[in-house]
Amino acid sequence: MLIEALKKVFKLYIINLTDYVLRGFFSIFDFQNKFMISYIISQTKLSETSVKNTVELLNEACTIPFISRYRKERTGNLDEVQIGDIVKYKELFEALEKRKATIIKALEEQEVLTEELKQKIEKTQELITLEDLYLPFKKSRKTKAETARKNGLEPLAKIIMSQNASDIESIAFKYVKGEVDSVEDALEGARHIISEWINERTDVRNNIRHQLERFAMISTKVVKSKVDDENAQKYRDYFEWEEALSRIPSHRLLAILRAEKEGFIKSKISIDNDKALAKIEDRIIRSKNACSEQIQIAIQDAYKRLLFPSLSNEALQNAKEKADKSAINVFAKNLKQLLLGSPLGEKRVLAIDPGFRTGCKIVCLDAQGNLKHNETIYPHPPKSDTIGAMKKISSLSEAYQIEAIAIGNGTASRETEAIIRKIRFKNDIQVFVVSEAGASIYSASKIARDEFPNYDVTVRGSVSIGRRLQDPLAELVKIDAKSIGVGQYQHDVDQTKLQKELDNVVENCVNAVGVNINTASTSLLSYVSGIGPKLAENIFNYRTEKGIFKSRNDIKKVPRLGDKAFEQGVAFLRIKDAKNPLDDSAVHPESYAIVEKMAKDLGKNVSDLIGNSALLQKIDLKPYCTNSVGLPTLQDIIKELEKPGLDIREQAKVFTFNQNIKSITDLQEGQLLPGIINNITNFGAFVDVGIKESGLIHVSNLSDSFVSDVNAHVSLHQQVIVKVLEADIVRKRIQLKLHK
Incomplete structure (x- = not known):
């Protein structure tokens, strides 16, 4: 009896001691968390409630796209940029605290840590000041x-x-x-x-x-x-x-x-x-x-x-x-504009990777980007089989019911385009010149080898050109963003910071557009909120083995895709022709019940609400507000129901260069030329005017007034008219002015 009584007392003591330790631990954690919140507020000037709630969501493994889109009530309607700033300063704070702990430990080991010095270290909010405090004690x-x-x-x-x-x-x-x-x-x-x-x-x-x-x-x-x-x-x-x-x-x-x-x-x-x-x-x-x-x-x-x-x-x-x-x-700005470039959509495309001596590589793609045919034509010197090449393009266009032709903008691009435009097609076929930047990187990558194990790099490169026309975002995510070449001195900047920022841009763009889960590549799926490379591979494998997903609930069957990943990613995944029309929208499944109640209150089915602006605008949203769902979310739902799954990107438009300009020697001062913005830097914008050398619109030539931000005046792939100011043939430099 005595032994049993002692056991109970000892057990109670352990429980109380554990409770005391845990309460102490969480007290320290709360103190650190409050210090972090104060630090982030001082850096971002955002409200305490917004910062506190956002940090809580981040600690719950929520992603920036999910938080900005589906947790507006908790964050105070912060956008992805503001949430990104909170993430940045949270990480800086955590790095600073980690460094403080390392320094304090080192000073304790040297037996030189005084209470005064410790307090100075703990109060410091600048890494430089912290290192200055530690400087006298460095070994x-x-x-x-x-x-x-x-x-x-x-x-x-x-x-x-x-x-x-x-x-x-x-x-x-x-x-x-x-x-x-x-x-x-x-x-x-x-x-x-x-x-x-x-x-x-x-x-x-x-x-x-x-x-x-x-x-x-x-x-x-x-x-x-x-x-x-x-x-x-x-x-x-x-x-x-x-x-x-x-x-x-x-x-x-x-x-x-x-x-x-x-x-x-x-x-x-x-x-x-x-x-x-x-x-x-x-x-x-x-x-x-x-x-x-x-x-x-x-x-x-x-x-x-x-x-x-x-x-x-x-x-x-x-x-x-x-x-x-x-x-x-x-x-980052350039990459965002490039990724959100105008898609042609699900059209059958004939893509050409032009060349002189080695010929032009041709591929025919179906509307989903699947390779149907490939071969090589030789319209240019030394073979100069122009007639044969034109006949081949014409017959392939008819055989595969081609709706558009994509021509890479590299070597022999202009010459190839000129030949294509001479062909009289039976159907109306649009002709586009597509940027090849990074296509060679993709064609030699593991992703390309896995997609096309039985084809060489030239075929893979041509496929990439065609798919870029169909959907730039879906294709460009397969390429290391640093290889796309839309920036300045990208190889000279901090590569870790660059990679992190570019990954964030890609993730935000992918989730802003949404992804068709039944057609997306593993590369595209990996950028969906909460998914990542491993789950993307599991989704792709499940789709290959079991067939297409018929509802969003089917996604839960993917191996290792748990509740958190489902919550974070499901609303960014689209299912075309699903039984529930909301599965092809940005409405989160957690809000399906709200939409169903709206429909029921109107005496309608959910499908009756889709695209019915007149009906949707009559809905009084206030009765549907709850503690967790407020007007911002409800307004998003109404907006989405009006145009469910709407692609935020504009459709691709045909563009034609001045056919009389073949090289830099053809340029004359004062000429007005059509061009496409192909790169943006802090000092100006580069323009493709249809020749090998891109021209520069210096920042001083973008406007008659002061320009502080180039992106405020032009955007990547924008079609513009420029005036030739100077063509330096020796240095191969072209100075342009934006023509209003």
């Missing part, structure tokens, strides 16, 4: 200051820093022993220690940071041995250049850094050194004696050897990060 390689300490010179350094001693040389003489051979050696060693102390002072470092931030100049000089190097000529603008670091545009800084990396130029950062030294002296020197003279020498040494090299590199790195951010933003 670094052997330094001059460390050698001086081992030689017993730290007391001498403290005496000098007190600035009270008058005969410092006599005092220094007492330290001449061991490795210290003379008074000058003793003073030099003491100065090395003082230099380190000065380098570790946060106020001194911040003062120099401030001067670098406001006044730093970046200058460049050509490497003399590279002046005549042909590859260096593209950087000749920077053979001798100087500009304020704070004002240098993203593209210029990245160009300078690339040129330096390639060994053509050397760059340096500079500020007014005398002014910087004077400000340090004002902070440290309090007297005029022998000690102050030693300190002045130590300040100069600290500045030249420790402070300026470190902080100027930091300033350059900060400028590089800003340049990276700007370039990545440009790339």
Whole structure:
């Protein structure tokens, strides 16, 4: 009995202790969470409720597309950009907290962590400030200051820093022993220690940071041995250049850094050194004696050897990060416009990958993009079988009931287009010129090999060109976004940040458009909210084995696709011709009951509501509001019911270049030409006018007024009229002006 009683007491004690520990743990967690919320609010200026609820949703493994579309009531109707900012600052906060924990642990192991230092570390919200606090305690390689300490010179350094001693040389003489051979050696060693102390002072470092931030100049000089190097000529603008670091545009800084990396130029950062030294002296020197003279020498040494090299590199790195951010933003905007480019839709397409000597590779695709036929024609030199090629295109178009022709915009594109336009087709066939950017990357990829194991890269490339016309988004997601080439200096920016941003863009675009689960590739499915590569493969395999999905409920049968993945992804997956019309809409299944109630209250079926704007606009939404579903969601539902599954993209339009312009030599100043925007940068937009070289509309030639954002004036693949300002045949550069 006694033993049983003791067991009960012990068990109760363990339960209470566990409860106490858990409550303590969650108390700490809540404190950290509140600190995080405050940090995110300070950075985003969003409301506390919006940030708190969004963080909760993110912690529940919800995705940005799902949150922005289906949790508007909880977030306060935040859009995907605002939610993306919350994600960014949440991750920065978590990284900062992780670094704090690492530093505190290191300081504890060194037995130098005081309560005051710990509080400073815990309150810090800037990584630079945190690293400054840790700087004096970092275990670094052997330094001059460390050698001086081992030689017993730290007391001498403290005496000098007190600035009270008058005969410092006599005092220094007492330290001449061991490795210290003379008074000058003793003073030099003491100065090395003082230099380190000065380098570790946060106020001194911040003062120099401030001067670098406001006044730093970046200058460049050509490497003399590279002046005549042909590859260096593209950087000749920077053979001798100087500009304020704070004002240098993203593209210029990245160009300078690339040129330096390639060994053509050397760059340096500079500020007014005398002014910087004077400000340090004002902070440290309090007297005029022998000690102050030693300190002045130590300040100069600290500045030249420790402070300026470190902080100027930091300033350059900060400028590089800003340049990276700007370039990545440009790339992201361009990629979004490209992915949301106009699709032709489910049309039968004949695609041509043009070429001269090797011929033009032809493929015929059905409306779903399946390969039906492929062969090669030789309309251009050296074979010049133009008549045979025209007959073949005509017969294939008739045999496969072709509705559109897609021609790649690479080598021999214009010549091939001219031949195609001479053919008199029996039916009305539209002819499009399609960007080939990245097609060669796709054709050699594992994805392409898996899709077409029995065909070579030329056939795969042609298929990609045709499918891009049918649906740019579905095809381009198969290619590494960095290979598409719609940005500036994408290979020079932080690759991890670039990849993350581009992945976010692709995910947002895919989910904004929606995906037909019965026709989508694994690549496209992998970007659906909550799905990812593994589940995408499972969906594809299930579809292959079991046949098409007939309802959204069927998706639950996919192996390893759990409730959370279903919740996050189901509304972005469309099922054509489903029994329930809502399965081909952006209405989430969790809201089906609301739609059914609306229909019942009207004495109608759900199908009667689809596309019936007059009926839908009569519905009073207030009675359908609940604690979890408010007007924003209900308004989205009505909008979706009006045009269910509507593709947000415009349909592809035929475009024709000036047929008289064959090369850069045909261009004349003042000509007006049709063109297509094929790249956008911070300094302007590049335009395809139908020849090998793209022309540049410099930012100053986009408008008669100041242009702060190129994307506000033009968009990728926009059809425009441009005026030729200059055609530099030697440098192969074309200057254009946007014609209103």
